[in-house]
Amino acid sequence: MTLDVLVIAPFRRPTFRKAISEHYPVQEPWDSPPLIVAGGLEAAGLTVEYLALQNILDSWDEPRDLPKLREMLADMPARMVIFATDYFIPSRSTATLFGMRIAARELRADDSRVIIGAVGRLATTAAPQLFDQLPECDFLVHGEPESVIGTIAEEILRRGVTAVDHPSLLTPTSLQSGQRPQPATTQMLDETPIPAWHLLAKSLDWWDKYRGQDASQPIPFSLRTSAGCRFRCRFCAGVPNWLNYRTKTATRVATEIDTLRNATGDRAHLAFLEDEIFTRHPDHVHAISEVCVQRGIVFDGVYTHSSLLTPEVAEPLSKMAQRVYLGLDNPDDSILHDMRKGQRFDTVLRAIETARASGLSAHLEWIIGSPADTIDSLITSLNAIVTLLSTGVVDSINTYVYCPHPGTEYAEKADEFGMRVIDGFEDIQESGGYPAHDTHALSRQQTFIAYLMSQLTIAEVSRDRERGLLTPSIGSPSRHELHRLFDKVAGR
Numbered sequence: 001m002t003l004d005v006l007v008i009a010p011f012r013r014p015t016f017r018k019a020i021s022e023h024y025p026v027q028e029p030w031d032s033p034p035l036i037v038a039g040g041l042e043a044a045g046l047t048v049e050y051l052a053l054q055n056i057l058d059s060w061d062e063p064r065d066l067p068k069l070r071e072m073l074a075d076m077p078a079r080m081v082i083f084a085t086d087y088f089i090p091s092r093s094t095a096t097l098f099g100m101r102i103a104a105r106e107l108r109a110d111d112s113r114v115i116i117g118a119v120g121r122l123a124t125t126a127a128p129q130l131f132d133q134l135p136e137c138d139f140l141v142h143g144e145p146e147s148v149i150g151t152i153a154e155e156i157l158r159r160g161v162t163a164v165d166h167p168s169l170l171t172p173t174s175l176q177s178g179q180r181p182q183p184a185t186t187q188m189l190d191e192t193p194i195p196a197w198h199l200l201a202k203s204l205d206w207w208d209k210y211r212g213q214d215a216s217q218p219i220p221f222s223l224r225t226s227a228g229c230r231f232r233c234r235f236c237a238g239v240p241n242w243l244n245y246r247t248k249t250a251t252r253v254a255t256e257i258d259t260l261r262n263a264t265g266d267r268a269h270l271a272f273l274e275d276e277i278f279t280r281h282p283d284h285v286h287a288i289s290e291v292c293v294q295r296g297i298v299f300d301g302v303y304t305h306s307s308l309l310t311p312e313v314a315e316p317l318s319k320m321a322q323r324v325y326l327g328l329d330n331p332d333d334s335i336l337h338d339m340r341k342g343q344r345f346d347t348v349l350r351a352i353e354t355a356r357a358s359g360l361s362a363h364l365e366w367i368i369g370s371p372a373d374t375i376d377s378l379i380t381s382l383n384a385i386v387t388l389l390s391t392g393v394v395d396s397i398n399t400y401v402y403c404p405h406p407g408t409e410y411a412e413k414a415d416e417f418g419m420r421v422i423d424g425f426e427d428i429q430e431s432g433g434y435p436a437h438d439t440h441a442l443s444r445q446q447t448f449i450a451y452l453m454s455q456l457t458i459a460e461v462s463r464d465r466e467r468g469l470l471t472p473s474i475g476s477p478s479r480h481e482l483h484r485l486f487d488k489v490a491g492r
């Protein structure tokens with residue numbers, strides 16, 4: 001039977017770990033936003049299926065995986081295909097252009113009449129580039145798609161793309177005519193569709209079939225209980241409604257959890273919350289914590305901003321999460337200021353103390369190679385990473401390559417910040433992607449080597465700490481030697 005709509009979470013180019021082995025032991029959570037879009041389409045009376053290609057094809061190798069992609073697409077013929085990514089989190093969206101291009105090429109080769117659309121952050125922040133680089137794309141939805149996607153898709157299927165006039169709909173023609181779309185806005189998160197978890201069945205079957213040895217492992221899922229942020233970091237913020245912070249009620253979150261469990265049995269492991277700043281409202285944290293305690297759910301971790309982690313929220317948080325993820329991003333206050341991070345290094349240290357006093361582990365996220373970084377600041381970062389880990393001030397750290405995501409202030413004003421964006425969206429990946437940019441102060445090779453050095457030191461120091469082999473002490477770096485090394489990396 002031909003479906004009305006197939007929703008696809010598109011895959012990305014594999015970073016070096018997954019290119020080394022498709023079974024490299026890192027696994028991303030299965031996101032909820034594409035399933036909310038699928039829920040919105042079903043609510044409009046359309047027949048819908050879902051393909052979690054972001055997870056199933058996370059180590060794409062064309063000779064090996066193209067037959068799998070073709071088999072899956074042939075199993076779910078549809079009149080319309082919508083590529084759906086997260087609206088808020090740039091790292092879940094930008095590089096998915098890679099998978100969209102491959103899947104769209106295959107879809108059109110098989111059926112020239114299939115209608116192809118895209119929703120999410122990239123569709124909102126980079127419409128001209130998306131139409132240019134994805135010529136098969138017939139339409140985009142600008143803004144938060146959940147509340148409008150059902151109406152738009154139903155009308156397009158009934159009347160054709162060119163006949164539909166919706167303020168948040170963009171087509172190549174409307175873009176060319178200079179039309180400015182209005183961002184779709186979700187007023188009340190509780191009014192958005194429940195994620196269509198029941199549509200996971202086919203994706204889980206494909207996962208079992210293609211992943212073989214991984215099939216018995218619990219599958220990590222993520223949920224969103226709030227949307228938006230209070231801060232506008234220059235490397236992250238960049239979509240309409242970013243500062244429009246909204247929360248779901250506890251009843252609604254409970255329903256999402258229960259329906260996920262009903263749909264997946266004991267296969268789903270609720271790993272983390274997609275929320276940007278989960279702890280902004282203490283009442284919300286208390287209410288969601290209660291829901292989790294009632295169900296015996298403990299998330300691996302929850303994100304928040306250091307200034308929003310007070311003892312009042314840390315206590316209920318400790319009952320529903322093992323750790324709190326804090327974006328330190330850089331230990332240098334002047335760079336934090338440049339990033340518009342809204343925190344100083346000592347704010348983060350206080351938040352770590354607050355977390356640990358409540359029994360939460362504290363995890364730091366760190367950006368390597370942002371526009372304000374220099375060789376000297378990278379050396380400071382590397383030394384601070386080792387010091388914070390070896391002295392036990394923090395429980396864990398992970399580093400990421402800075403990424404010039406479209407829509408962010410750094411990327412949109414790259415010249416002003418002394419940055420050159422070299423690669424396209426497909427290559428913009430934080431977790432092990434090769435830097436897509438260089439700056440006046442850093443070559444992309446230097447940034448990548450600093451990232452690899454940070455990953456190596458984190459792995460070694462963490463391992464020795466677990467074995468009790470470290471003498472916690474603060475060591476100073478040999479700046480001269482490290483400058484010499486980074487000079488060599490730059491070919492000097």
Ligand code: SF4
Nearest residue numbers: 229231233236237276
């Ligand atoms: S605090 Fe900054 S980095 Fe974190 S979600 Fe908000 S804008 Fe993004």
